[in-house]
Amino acid sequence: GENVGLHLPTLSVQEGDNSIINCAYSNSASDYFIWYKQESGKGPQFIIDIRSNMDKRQGQRVTVLLNKTVKHLSLQIAATQPGDSAVYFCAEKDNTDKLIFGTGTRLQVFP
Amino acid sequence: GAGVSQTPSNKVTEKGKYVELRCDPISGHTALYWYRQSLGQGPEFLIYFQGTGAADDSGLPNDRFFAVRPEGSVSTLKIQRTERGDSAVYLCASRLAGGDTQYFGPGTRLTVL
Numbered sequence: 073g074e075n076v077g078l079h080l081p082t083l084s085v086q087e088g089d090n091s092i093i094n095c096a097y098s099n100s101a102s103d104y105f106i107w108y109k110q111e112s113g114k115g116p117q118f119i120i121d122i123r124s125n126m127d128k129r130q131g132q133r134v135t136v137l138l139n140k141t142v143k144h145l146s147l148q149i150a151a152t153q154p155g156d157s158a159v160y161f162c163a164e165k166d167n168t169d170k171l172i173f174g175t176g177t178r179l180q181v182f183p
Numbered sequence: 184g185a186g187v188s189q190t191p192s193n194k195v196t197e198k199g200k201y202v203e204l205r206c207d208p209i210s211g212h213t214a215l216y217w218y219r220q221s222l223g224q225g226p227e228f229l230i231y232f233q234g235t236g237a238a239d240d241s242g243l244p245n246d247r248f249f250a251v252r253p254e255g256s257v258s259t260l261k262i263q264r265t266e267r268g269d270s271a272v273y274l275c276a277s278r279l280a281g282g283d284t285q286y287f288g289p290g291t292r293l294t295v296l
Contacts, residue, residue, distance in 0.1 A: 080223060104283050115187075115274055115287035116226065123283075161225050170216070170239060171285060173225030 080159060082178045091149040091181075095162035095174045100143065102164035106171065107136060107147045109158045116161060119147070149179075157181045185209065187288030189275050195294045196265055204260040204291045208277030215258050216276040216285060217250055226274050226287075232258060265295045 085091045097105065103124040108116035122129045122136045122145075129136050135148040145162050159178050163171040188207040196202050208215050214233055218226035228242040232252045243249075247265075252258040262269055272292050276285040 106284065108287070113289075115289045118284055118286060121284060163225070165283070168239060169214075170228040170231055170242070171218075171226070173227070176223075176225050 080176045080178045082180060084180045084182060085152050087152060087154060087181055087183050089152055091147075091152045091156070091179060093147045093149075093160050093162075093177045093179065095145040095147075095177075097143050097145060097162065097164045097172075097174070099164060099166055099172070100140075101166045102172075103167070104165040105136070105138060105145050106163050106165070107134075107145075108161045108163065109156075110161060110176075111158045119160075152179075152181050154181050154183070187275055187277050187286055189273075189288040189291050191291060192289065193292045193294075195296065197296050198265060198267060200265050200295075202262050202265055202293065204262075204273050204293070206258045206260070206275030206277075206288060208256065208258070208275070209279075209286060211279065212277035212286075213255070213280045214278040214285075215252060216278070217258070217260050218274040218276065218287075220272045220274055220290070222271075229260070262293075265293075267295050269293060270295045 106121040107119040110116045120131045120136050127138050133150045137146045159176045161176045162174045190205045216231050217229040220226045230250050231239040234255045247263045250260045272290040274290045276287045278285045
């Protein structure tokens, strides 16, 4: 929604650089993880997902890494563009089918 | 194709009033979810439908909140006796049977004065 991202951790990167957004999850039983991008006034937009039987998955300009040992998830964005500026949420799902969202990180891209 | 749609986009109401929020899922998606997002927070789960039935309503905060999906497509979230603390963005998501990905709508911003 509007003003999503107030008081959130912020990552500032220069256009063209790579971005890494990190997320710690809580439930060792979670078997599915997903990253969403949320722009102000809009709903969360799917970016990339990964199941727990994998440790890396790549998409177009994005890569998700999963470390189950330390319960850590990261999103890497290559060649960050101004249009990538948004709040990014990770979410986890166990067998209950609902998503549990993390706090969110605001990504700011400057020229 | 068309994504998840939600109406209204904004709703302003007075404390104590009743409101209904509507969600149209992606055509063919059997699973439908409602989440609530407060300012500066991630979405929080409210309720999940598989077809017409509520498979999990553990996230509904109290009995003022109720949701229906009578024909297994459109869903309505109903809030009785609204309170100022109900002010938030209410998000709907849908998922294809057998898939994992939940696709979100744009949300309804509810403001209770």
